[in-house]
Amino acid sequence: MPSGSIPMITGVVYAYLAFAVLALLWYSRRFTRRRALVFLAASALLGFLVFAPVFPFMVQEVVLGNLPVLIGLVVFIVLVFLAGRIICGQVCAVGAVQELVYLIPVKKHRRTANRRQVAIRAGVFIVILVAGAGFSVNLLARLGLRAFFNLRVASVPFVIFLAILLVSVFFYRPFCRYICPYGALLAPVSSRAVYRLRRTDACINCGKCERACPTGAADPDARLGECYLCGRCTEACPVEGALVYARGGGKD
Numbered sequence: 343m344p345s346g347s348i349p350m351i352t353g354v355v356y357a358y359l360a361f362a363v364l365a366l367l368w369y370s371r372r373f374t375r376r377r378a379l380v381f382l383a384a385s386a387l388l389g390f391l392v393f394a395p396v397f398p399f400m401v402q403e404v405v406l407g408n409l410p411v412l413i414g415l416v417v418f419i420v421l422v423f424l425a426g427r428i429i430c431g432q433v434c435a436v437g438a439v440q441e442l443v444y445l446i447p448v449k450k451h452r453r454t455a456n457r458r459q460v461a462i463r464a465g466v467f468i469v470i471l472v473a474g475a476g477f478s479v480n481l482l483a484r485l486g487l488r489a490f491f492n493l494r495v496a497s498v499p500f501v502i503f504l505a506i507l508l509v510s511v512f513f514y515r516p517f518c519r520y521i522c523p524y525g526a527l528l529a530p531v532s533s534r535a536v537y538r539l540r541r542t543d544a545c546i547n548c549g550k551c552e553r554a555c556p557t558g559a560a561d562p563d564a565r566l567g568e569c570y571l572c573g574r575c576t577e578a579c580p581v582e583g584a585l586v587y588a589r590g591g592g593k594d
């Protein structure tokens with residue numbers, strides 16, 4: 343139900359501001375999951391009000407030939423390279439609705455990132471690319487992104503995305519991890535991000551962060567492509583300074 347009285351650019355401006363504030367919170371070690379909730383709620387609400395920031399749909403637009411959108415996507419890729427996947431963590435409306443429903447307290451089924459997941463998302467990325475560029479088919483619309491945020495509840499695409507969202511109650515972010523074309527681009531970038539979560543020598547290897555992480559990104563040997571900067575690991579860590587958001591240094 344995008345409100346005609348609120349311009350879509352509001353969502354874009356919000357995305358830059360939210361990214362800056364969240365990066366500052368991480369940098370100053372004041373990021374908490376409670377604070378992140380405010381951004382998750384705002385991002386989801388803006389998704390419904392103005393259909394932005396909905397990053398995967400921006401990629402779909404580019405594939406369909408809307409090239410000006412490309413500039414915004416590239417800027418955010420640079421920001422992710424500098425500061426990690428903050429936009430996925432709390433800014434993207436699609437990520438936000440999945441993160442919010444994952445808070446529902448039911449038994450969770452943890453799926454760690456592996457080659458099969460990466461291969462599936464890469465395959466989906468290619469299908470979206472070929473369908474859009476070759477046949478002008480908007481696959482993400484068919485999967486219900488627009489219908490969901492526009493609350494077209496009587497449409498098939500709405501039901502499809504609703505089903506994905508229901509899966510998100512039990513599995514962490516299925517859309518982000520298996521479907522999102524922007525996630526496919528951001529994962530390798532964030533695994534090399536300048537600022538990211540790192541273990542320091544203060545780590546006592548208690549394993550609490552690893553058990554708290556829904557993607558396996560907190561494992562010592564994991565690359566951080568699937569780290570959504572959700573904050574579960576830092577919240578679970580019992581040792582001050584053992585797991586820090588920092589540039590270089592420490593173990594990564």
Ligand code: SF4
Pocket residue numbers: 397398429430431434435436437438517518519522523524525526
């Ligand atoms: S992976 Fe895609 S859908 Fe998920 S939060 Fe990131 S940009 Fe949004």
Ligand code: SF4
Pocket residue numbers: 539554555556557558559560568569570571572573574575576
């Ligand atoms: S719990 Fe996992 S996904 Fe969340 S911030 Fe920590 S490493 Fe990243």
